[in-house]
Amino acid sequence: MNHLVWFRNDLRTEDNYALWRATQKARQVIGVYCIDPRQFAPTRYGFPKTGAFRAQFLWESLQELKRNLAALNIPLFVHYGHPELYIPDLIHTYGIKAVFSQEEWTTEEVAVTSALKQNAPHIEFHELPDGFLFHPDDIPYGSAKEVPEIFTEFRKKCEKLSKIRLLVEPQPIQELNFFETPEIPSLETCGITPQQPDIRTAFPFKGGENKALARLEDYFFTTENLSQYKHTRNGLIGTDYSSKFSAWLANGCISARKIYWEVQQYEAEVCKNEDTYWLVFELIWRDYFRYISKKHGNRIFQLNGIVKQKYDWEFNERKFEKWTLGKTPEPFVNANMKELAATGFMSNRGRQNVASFWAKEWEQDWRAGAAWFESLLIDYDVHSNYGNWLYNSGVGNDPRDRKFNIRRQAEMYDPQNKYQELWNT
Secondary structure (H helix, E strand, O other): EEEEOOOOOOOOOOOOOHHHHHOOOOOEEEEEEEHHHHHHHHHHHHEEEHHHHHHHHHHHHHHHHHHHHOOOOOOEEEEEEEEEHHHHHHHHHHHOOOOEEOOOHHHHHHHHHHHHHHOOOOEEEEOOOOOOOOOOOOOOOHHHHHOOOOOOHHHHHHHHHHHOOOOOOOOOOOOOOOOOOOOOOOHHHHHHOOOOOOOOOOOOOOOOHHHHHHHHHHHHHHOOOHHHHHHHOEEEEEOOOOOOOOOHHHHOOOOHHHHHHHHHHHHHOOOOOHHHHHHHHHHHHHHHHHHHHHHHHHHHHHHOOOOOOOOEEEEOHHHHHHHHHOOOOHHHHHHHHHHHHHHOOOHHHHHHHHHHHHHHOEEEEEEHHHHHHHHHHHOHHHHHHHHHHHHOOOOOOOOEEEEOOOOHHHHOOOOOHHHHHHOOO
């Protein structure tokens, strides 16, 4: 049988369920990725849904995916256009009998999947639950609807009752595929102006599966920085205060399971402490936001979020401009917003503070902030981005509904003003 793998947010060959399943008992396999112009269109706020930094990392990831698939005798077709229009042509041209993809459940992705199925009515579709640490069939809940609203309850129960699945590997296709695949369209031909990140960036890394694995090797076994992860993760300057895995995870260049099993190897060979555990803890947080988005659906995009508490929100364009340009009364907020605009990256500590300032201090519509992050952040992930914005805005999964004291935060995490001076000068 001839199979097609539709890549979306899973741009890797190792531990990719869709690719693994497609290569079993297949005579030929082709891969496809569609650069959907709707993902680069202007938002209602006037800026592009996907900005230049995100796009550049995506393009780098696609280039590496194409090379890695070629080693398995699998061609990758990269097309600028709507998947529901392009993929049916591939299905017809190459005699495809089944399409394999990673399961997606958020609104825009589901709409595209549904349209594709309508345009290819006689094809088998296999949407596989990937992108998790804990597989949905392995969590101690009957369905996502039963997942608790409190993270700690979810974490403790999963840690006690769930196991992490072993990694899977695709089978190389034995029959050579001599397909002429088009070159990956350039950023410019897709209407995107490339942008070089500022040299002060804490994220100078490139996209791609091999780059992700190289970073994992370096952060774990070469430098052994994992042994200090919990103590350094709230840093602000440099490449090594945190693992920086998030962008590769967001694009699916590496799986959460792969990182987990490498942590287990590190603990066996090098060191096991609260720092090594804390990286797994963060992976569980990432999983939790995925299950919360599965549970609540479109509510994660709505103003009042997933709780009954209601706030009076407004959207002031002048304030939004000041916030995005780093011209607020808070130097710590300004430094973080300038870093984001110049590099496409911001620390976890920074994200919490700028979100709290926008939503809690200025009481502005948190969805505008989430959209700004979506456009700029290299590591944008729909579940984590909107989950964290809900959390920091008081309409999500934080029972304490906290509000950050920005100046106290700056004193704690930037006591000598080095970070603020780096970005505010």
